[in-house]
Amino acid sequence: MSAATTSPAKTAKVSTATKVSTATRRGPFSYSAERQPRAWLFLAPALFFIALFNVWPLIRIFVMAFQTNSLRRPKFAGADNFAFVVADPEFHTAIANTAVFAVVVVPMGMVISMAIALTLNGRMKGGRFFEALFFIPYLTSVIAIGIVFRYLLNGDYGVLNFLLGKVGIGPFDFLNDPRLNMAALLIFGVWSCLAFNIIIMLSGLRSINRNYYKVADMYGATGWQQLRRITLPQMIPMLTFLAIVNFINSFKVYTEVYALFNGKAGIGNSATTAVFYIFNKFYVDHKYGQGMAAGVLLFLLILAFTLLENALLKKLSK
Amino acid sequence: MAITISNLSKTYSNGYQALKNISFDIADGDLVCLLGPSGCGKSTTLNIIAGLLDPTSGDIGIDGHSIIHEHPKDRNIGMVFQDYALYPHMTVLENVEFPLRVGDHRKPKAEAERIAHRYMAMTGIEEMADKKPGAMSGGQQQRVAIARALVGDPKVLLLDEPLSNLDARLRLRIREEIRRLVKSTGITTVFVTHDQEEALSISDRIALMNQGVIQQYDVPQQLYLNPANLFVAKFLGSPIINLFDLAYDQSRKALTGPTFDIPLDRLDRGRMRDGLARALASGKVIAGIRPEHFLVADAGRTPDFTVTIDSVEMIGRYSVLHFDADGVHAASTVDARSPIRDGDRVGYVIDYGDIFLFDEQGTRLY
Numbered sequence: 001m002s003a004a005t006t007s008p009a010k011t012a013k014v015s016t017a018t019k020v021s022t023a024t025r026r027g028p029f030s031y032s033a034e035r036q037p038r039a040w041l042f043l044a045p046a047l048f049f050i051a052l053f054n055v056w057p058l059i060r061i062f063v064m065a066f067q068t069n070s071l072r073r074p075k076f077a078g079a080d081n082f083a084f085v086v087a088d089p090e091f092h093t094a095i096a097n098t099a100v101f102a103v104v105v106v107p108m109g110m111v112i113s114m115a116i117a118l119t120l121n122g123r124m125k126g127g128r129f130f131e132a133l134f135f136i137p138y139l140t141s142v143i144a145i146g147i148v149f150r151y152l153l154n155g156d157y158g159v160l161n162f163l164l165g166k167v168g169i170g171p172f173d174f175l176n177d178p179r180l181n182m183a184a185l186l187i188f189g190v191w192s193c194l195a196f197n198i199i200i201m202l203s204g205l206r207s208i209n210r211n212y213y214k215v216a217d218m219y220g221a222t223g224w225q226q227l228r229r230i231t232l233p234q235m236i237p238m239l240t241f242l243a244i245v246n247f248i249n250s251f252k253v254y255t256e257v258y259a260l261f262n263g264k265a266g267i268g269n270s271a272t273t274a275v276f277y278i279f280n281k282f283y284v285d286h287k288y289g290q291g292m293a294a295g296v297l298l299f300l301l302i303l304a305f306t307l308l309e310n311a312l313l314k315k316l317s318k
Numbered sequence: 319m320a321i322t323i324s325n326l327s328k329t330y331s332n333g334y335q336a337l338k339n340i341s342f343d344i345a346d347g348d349l350v351c352l353l354g355p356s357g358c359g360k361s362t363t364l365n366i367i368a369g370l371l372d373p374t375s376g377d378i379g380i381d382g383h384s385i386i387h388e389h390p391k392d393r394n395i396g397m398v399f400q401d402y403a404l405y406p407h408m409t410v411l412e413n414v415e416f417p418l419r420v421g422d423h424r425k426p427k428a429e430a431e432r433i434a435h436r437y438m439a440m441t442g443i444e445e446m447a448d449k450k451p452g453a454m455s456g457g458q459q460q461r462v463a464i465a466r467a468l469v470g471d472p473k474v475l476l477l478d479e480p481l482s483n484l485d486a487r488l489r490l491r492i493r494e495e496i497r498r499l500v501k502s503t504g505i506t507t508v509f510v511t512h513d514q515e516e517a518l519s520i521s522d523r524i525a526l527m528n529q530g531v532i533q534q535y536d537v538p539q540q541l542y543l544n545p546a547n548l549f550v551a552k553f554l555g556s557p558i559i560n561l562f563d564l565a566y567d568q569s570r571k572a573l574t575g576p577t578f579d580i581p582l583d584r585l586d587r588g589r590m591r592d593g594l595a596r597a598l599a600s601g602k603v604i605a606g607i608r609p610e611h612f613l614v615a616d617a618g619r620t621p622d623f624t625v626t627i628d629s630v631e632m633i634g635r636y637s638v639l640h641f642d643a644d645g646v647h648a649a650s651t652v653d654a655r656s657p658i659r660d661g662d663r664v665g666y667v668i669d670y671g672d673i674f675l676f677d678e679q680g681t682r683l684y
Contacts, residue, residue: 209401209403211399211401211403212403212405214370214399214403215397215399215403215416215466216416216420217370217390217391218368218369218370218390218391218395218396218397218417219391219416219417219420219421219470220389220390220391220392220420220421220422220423221420221421222420222421225420225421229405229408229416229420230405233405233407233408234406234407236407
């Protein structure tokens with residue numbers, strides 16, 4: 001301080017002198033609290049594989065989307081692939097199905113999950129047991145569950161039709177009637193998103209301060225008032241997270257379709273989805289450029305949806 | 319409203335006996351502190367009054383009317399939790415009017431707001447009506463919590479360690495504010511704390527609890543000057559009271575210890591209690607002498623004993639002299655201007671009129 005007031009030139013000299021002396025003392029791997037280049041060493045393996053399997057394919061998708069459908073001698077094709085995909089009626093079905101899936105499965109799945117999570121979180125005997133029970137599907141292969149659902153939804157001997165028959169509805173041939181294929185997929189979709197949602201929601205519910213409810217109880221707030229005025233506002237960050245994750249997962253729906261219709265996309269591709277379309281274009285039709293163009297379109301769609309949803313939920317939480 | 323607590327017991331489902339048959343009365347408009355160490359049962363008592371816990375047995379009456387089978391909302395009680403439990407997603411106004419906007423008798427928005435504003439003005443948080451609790455200091459949050467507890471015009475206010483989340487200086491100010499506030503509204507208040515200074519400064523009466531039993535229920539002054547037993551004497555007072563195990567020497571008619579003796583004829587006969595003779599016969603007595611009752615002997619006066627000072631601890635208004643009384647650590651207080659330093663030899667006179675004697679069970683004898 002006193003040096004600065006006496007002579008600026010002198011302080012400058014002093015500061016460079018100290019810089020040099022510390023630099024000579026510090027090797028590239030000596031300790032520094034704020035800069036630890038060694039971290040790159042630990043990150044390197046992960047970064048290598050991420051680059052190889054995530055980043056590079058991502059770049060290739062954008063490149064291939066503008067090339068002809070040849071892997072050997074691809075030529076620049078301009079927007080031809082996009083023009084084809086946008087005009088393809090099968091792509092329209094795929095996008096429409098995906099949108100229906102997202103719009104139906106996400107809200108329904110979240111409402112049902114919330115109801116179950118609230119029940120499990122209440123003062124219930126055996127809550128832990130049911131919690132474990134609801135989590136098991138998350139650990140099970142979607143293909144295996146799909147096989148079970150094929151039995152449940154079977155038109156001749158399925159349990160669902162048996163139950164519907166009891167109340168005088170049906171029978172419905174969910175798996176073989178193209179008009180019902182989407183309904184079957186939606187039922188399966190709602191069911192498969194429950195496990196993850198319930199676990200996340202339960203952890204959210206448990207993190208709410210118990211005293212909030214004690215105060216509310218003291219003033220006679222009803223269960224509904226407590227849910228609306230305390231629980232839901234407190235859960236907004238978690239519900240936002242789940243809504244976004246669920247939406248993105250819905251746009252990526254593929255395995256569920258594959259498992260439910262035995263590797264097809266329903267009868268006559270009636271339950272085809274965006275990812276199923278991409279997969280078929282690429283591996284079945286060998287239209288690589290068109291497949292990648294559809295991939296880019298899906299990417300843009302998800303991006304737009306996520307941004308919109310984020311903005312909407314932000315506004316809602318205020 | 320007067321509160322009557324009679325034969326209250328609480329045993330938790332894990333077998334822990336938190337309350338053992340406690341009874342006491344709280345007069346209308348009184349501010350009563352439940353004071354004691356962790357696990358003494360003070361919070362259990364408060365939660366039972368609030369209706370958040372069921373008693374195992376016993377009864378609580380408010381103005382002679384038993385409330386233990388009533389729902390908390392019907393007890394007409396306001397409560398402030400230790401962590402305030404303010405709703406972080408609501409503004410101050412929404413928090414304060416919350417009790418008026420829920421339940422069977424919810425009031426219209428305009429009326430609830432008017433009432434809420436009155437209590438916010440009373441607690442001095444009116445300008446913060448649109449702020450969220452997260453943007454406020456601990457002291458301000460505290461006031462929001464109190465305003466919310468009072469807004470329903472309850473008959474009884476319960477405060478569960480409301481000052482423990484505040485820094486030391488703010489604690490002093492807020493406790494005065496709380497006292498002024500509850501006294502001005504005339505509401506009967508029960509205040510739980512483990513801080514003796516807080517309890518002594520704020521209460522009309524203190525119920526000092528230990529291990530589920532009320533040790534003494536009295537005005538603060540009496541609790542300090544006239545403790546019912548050894549626990550009370552030990553719990554109150556800073557620095558802590560000095561305790562010495564003394565033996566009774568029948569031939570010299572004196573209680574004898576390694577450092578000093580207490581001749582019986584120096585004691586005030588009027589303060590002797592019934593159990594003293596029996597304890598003397600058993601030969602063992604515990605003497606409790608507060609640090610301020612070890613007086614540094616003036617020149618010319620014969621000291622009762624002389625010791626070397628180990629260390630001098632400066633507190634502010636006074637200094638604490640630490641010394642070793644033949645294996646027992648002891649302390650005395652002197653004026654801050656005292657010239658005594660570490661290692662000095664000091665002669666002490668014992669203020670016999672103000673010492674306490676206890677038997678081995680802790681029962682007060684003198």
